[in-house]
Amino acid sequence: MAHDEPTDAPESGWRRETIARLALGGGLLFAGGWAYLALRLVRSAPRQASRAIRTGLRPGAIGRAIRTFPMAFLFRGRGREVVALDRRCTHLGCRVRASSGGDQLLCPCHGSRFDRQGKPLRGPATRPLRRLRTSVDSRGEVVIHVED
Ligand code: FES
Incomplete structure (x- = not known):
């Protein structure tokens, strides 16, 4: 078949x-x-982008008065250490500015206040401003390292 x-x-x-x-x-x-x-x-x-802010200042030129850079504050702390703080508010990221007397750091967006160490004094921010790493470059000038 x-x-x-x-x-x-x-x-x-x-x-x-x-x-x-x-x-x-x-x-x-x-x-x-x-x-x-x-x-x-x-x-x-994870992003490890880091930006360097060249301050053009030698460590000896940094005093108690707050120096304001676009992304950071720089000054000498109580223990004579160089302090660099991130200016981005820990609430929603607005740019914080120094008060006229330089004793507080103020956020213009929602009113958060921080002390000179970056500790929140008034909300809505609850976390301190970020402390930034500093170094001294080959010219003997302070560099602030801002990491995203
Ligand atoms: S962004 Fe600073 S208080 Fe809201």
Whole structure:
């Protein structure tokens, strides 16, 4: 008995087309999933961007008066140490400024106040201003390191 060859009936063409479409859709979903995961991985990678603020000041030129730079305050603390504070308010990031007497640091956005050590005196900010690292460059001048 001779075996009949499968015919190219319209129903089998429809099946092949459906399977091909499903395979294509699955492949696109798979590739999209990997692209999404790769994007999330890149975005969640810790950023270690650091900016250096060249103050142009020798350590001996830094006194008790607060010097204001675009991203930081710089002054000499009680223990004669050089203090650098991040000017970004710990509430929502507005730029903090020094009071006229220089005894407090004030946020113009929602009224937070900090003492000279960056400790919050009045909210809504509850966390202290960030202390920044300083170093002395090859010219003998203080550099402030701001990290994101
Ligand atoms: S951003 Fe400073 S108090 Fe809100």
